[in-house]
Amino acid sequence: MSDEVAEKVKAILAEQAVLEPSDVEMTSTLDSLGIDSLGLVEAVFAIEETFDVQVPFNANDPSDSDFDITNVASMIDAVRKLVAEKQG
Template structure:
């Protein structure tokens, strides 16, 4: 079975948070997972590499970048949107 975008994003965030992917819930914020600003940057680099996309440089300011990092679900949706935009 192929890995979904959601599965891969959760795996990246779980690795950064030193958690099992099963411990990462869609409603969790990065703070809930124990991911700080440096962890966010490392997670974004890993997401860019995993999906061959470019995340806006100001992703930590979603009102400016359109890349919402408020929850796991929001990050998954933002990654899916970027994949669609950059393929299209």
């Protein structure tokens, strides 16, 4: 699996966090990056636009969504799965 997905997701999160992509670690969390609920909704939107996928995410109860937002690694994994599903 290419790291293109990882790089793009990191770039999206970095933009929301106003950081350099290199500052976004795989173990970083939304909290540690300082991304609030609105920032997350924007990041999810950017992911959908970038990868042309539908992210199963409910801002009302993020922890209950199918989209795992535990940390950067879990979000990248989730995006990889969505991209793979799309490619069938």
